[in-house]
Amino acid sequence: MSSSTVSPKEAARQRFIDVFDDIVEELTEILKSYKMPQEAIDWFQRNLNYNTPGGKLNRGLSVVDTYAILNSTTVDKLSDAQYKKVAILGWAIELLQAYFLVADDMMDQSKTRRGQPCWYLVEKVGNIAINDSFMLEGAIYEILRRHFRQDSCYVDLLDLFHEVTFQTELGQLLDLVTADEEHVDLDKFSLAKHSFIVIFKTAYYSFYLPVALAMFMVGINDEQDLKQVRDVLIPLGEYFQIQDDYLDCFGTAEQIGKIGTDIKDNKCSWVVNQALLKATPEQRQLLDNNYGRKDDESEAKCKQLFNEMGIDKIYHDYEEDTVQKLRQQIDQIDESRGLKKEVLTSFLNKVYKRSK
Template sequence: MATAGAVDGKGTGGTDKMAALKVIYNKLQAEVLEDHAIEVTHESAIQWIDRMMDYNVLGGKCNRLLSVIDTYNILKGADVISQEETFLACTLGWCMEWLQAVYLMLDDIMDNSQTRRGQPCWFRVPQVGLIAINDAIILHNHVPRILRRHFKTKPYYVDIIDLFNEAEFKAVSSQLLDLIITHDGRKDLNRYNETIYRHIAQYKTAYYSFYIPVACALLLAGENLDNFGDVKNILIEIGIYFQIQDDYLDCFGDPELTGKIGTDIEESKCSWLVVQALEHTDENQKSILIENYGKSDPACVAKVKDLYKELNLELVFREYERETYIKLIGTIEAQLNKAVQTLLKSFLHKIYKREK
């Protein structure tokens, strides 16, 4: 089992840090495979699940996992955290990564995506196809089993379960809104606006990816979440900023860095870029946008991207990024608790001007 210092990466570097986290992943993976072996004795099925877990849970940036650990270290002090506390924090973080894998697997199918994390989407792997739907359900079922095995005797167990359930409810509800709005947008692009965009981004990304990891660490540290309303609001704003970055990188990012070929234009997504374009176009430009947005023809995609460049949306994004950073720093520094300031600034600085 990893020590607290190893997971925090003190004096060992990022490689050793991720190696320590992988040790805990291997332990959790072995436990769920043992569960499967009891219920499904066919060796080929166990091998399939083993490969499927590695393919989908591993390979990402592990932002949610690292957020739980970093938050707990800041709250408690990395030098005094026991091995058991380290293991529990990592386990909560890996549960977040398990759920993230579920969402990405299903999202890729719904968006008909090609690549994820620099490799083909799982459903595009030969012999997988729509079996990926059942695989996602299998991964989803691992999470409550892991939580029950390691947290059932903890006083905050019910709060953790409630937190995960609430996060999932918001995420899938927002995903439905995203899909419905996308369907409506194909018929009338003017349905897209800033209000709808922020609602989707808040619950599909910000709440789940930024607030929940911190809330997990707070509960593990024995805190009452009701005392951290301001922290929640700031994290959600950081999360919306993150989603806007994602939308920008979907169009203007380098696939070699992002590990993904963007499809927001082809899929007619309610992206931050198209919302901005609708606000900045004249009638002629808007007609070009409406005529070409949401079509898979490369020529149509190129016309939309050319229009984005004509509207200087790259510059609009950079200005938004600068103003958002200044505003968030001011809000964070208004917090009285220095540990909370450190925590929130660490989140912001991790993503500020990111390229992947």
């Protein structure tokens, strides 16, 4: 591909991926310094390359974008040294994401991830994937130590990664005990549980973490500023996941790039919780008989019911109401200590009315 045909978005992604190649090399050198046998080094490299760079990379790229906004510049104007350092923080989140996904896929017995077999299903991997997920997490702290140990923000970065990891694991725990695929029980569902799951399982590490990391790196560490950011990004993360739940049910496979499985997987999704709030005894019976079943006919009955109940309109009303409130909140942000409203506006614009 000639350079003239590469879009700015693709070029930004490639610059980011180039930093990952350096990280793999650094981590390899650490293993060599421990005199690790070559077969184990090869395995670790394969684990890193298979599980980390394949997604959209939104979380990692958000760290870079936020850092540039807070420095009143654009990403392409950052020096190579500046860019590499902030991109390393971005890759630390992508390693965290990889760690969660490798473990999550085993817990859910998923078959594919990002268009390829889940890591534990790759030939000869199996239960070794459990240790591989731990190694992906360990890699975060190796690269942070190598690049940030001398920085005044080092402890803040470590503290934040540990806190957000624990929050995400709490969300995963509630998700697992609420949506047991073997024993479907809609009485376990509620909008309050759904809210807790999505805030803890998704919003903290996908929305708050990238921005807070960039803030620490530029020296904005006042608790008031972190709270201002949290108060917008956590509801925004919840909106993002509700949107995901909506698209899983109402979006087409071409539109969202995958076949929705929430109904068959007995997920405690926003859509079913809205239906449970409104259901007549007959409608509730239909949901009890069909939700969480693995067959297409049961899924179709649930979808038909959601359409009849007007869940589509409830979602669109929720979306407009939420976005209006978030815009008002962003307008009131205090920028006196270096925080910029643009950071939050750019996140909201990426999420509002997305279709995939």
